[in-house]
Amino acid sequence: MKTQGSSRALLGALIAVAAIALWEARAPGVRAVLPAVEADAFAALTGRAAASTPELWERLKAMGVAAVVLREETAAELAARGEVLYFSREEVEKWRTLGLVAAGGGPKPDSLWAKDARGAARLTGALAARGIDVSTGSGGRTLELPPGVDLARVPAGFDPEIVSVVSAAGLIPVAASTTPLA
Numbered sequence: 001m002k003t004q005g006s007s008r009a010l011l012g013a014l015i016a017v018a019a020i021a022l023w024e025a026r027a028p029g030v031r032a033v034l035p036a037v038e039a040d041a042f043a044a045l046t047g048r049a050a051a052s053t054p055e056l057w058e059r060l061k062a063m064g065v066a067a068v069v070l071r072e073e074t075a076a077e078l079a080a081r082g083e084v085l086y087f088s089r090e091e092v093e094k095w096r097t098l099g100l101v102a103a104g105g106g107p108k109p110d111s112l113w114a115k116d117a118r119g120a121a122r123l124t125g126a127l128a129a130r131g132i133d134v135s136t137g138s139g140g141r142t143l144e145l146p147p148g149v150d151l152a153r154v155p156a157g158f159d160p161e162i163v164s165v166v167s168a169a170g171l172i173p174v175a176a177s178t179t180p181l182a
Helices: 002-025 039-046 054-062 075-081 089-097 117-129 160-168
Strands: 036-038 067-071 084-087 111-114 142-144 155-157 172-176
Touching: 036 039, 039 054, 039 067, 054 160, 067 160, 075 084, 075 117, 075 155, 111 117, 117 142, 117 155, 160 172
Parallel strands: 036 067, 067 172
Antiparallel strands: 084 111, 111 142
């Protein structure tokens, strides 16, 4: 009886040692792999905006997709959609020359105007996260950029609506920033 108990203890100890050895022998930096889909590719396939399809995100979750890769937007994309207006130095100077804007008034050159405070806060936060210093104008909805900044290189963060829809569907939003610094 005593030998059976000690052999069980010895067997248990050997199993524990083998498990520890296998755990320590695994490759360093091994990471979990999650099945994911890219939000932009999904929107292109469905022909609808990614934020307007919550039921499709839930279907992907049911099919085993665990994460959604989101690409950071640029200020140029926001301007193309009409969420912000961009006033280039040349445009402001032309308006002043034509007398459409008073010499000291009007928009500042190289500035962005957001249609709502939420968009301005999004841009301000994204620029601050990248270390780009901007000054805010009247009402907090105008951002003055450094001279000569290319809007295609100005980060605007991630669309909060898509992040909330994806999260509500039970998927993990994964950031894939492809925007270079301004």
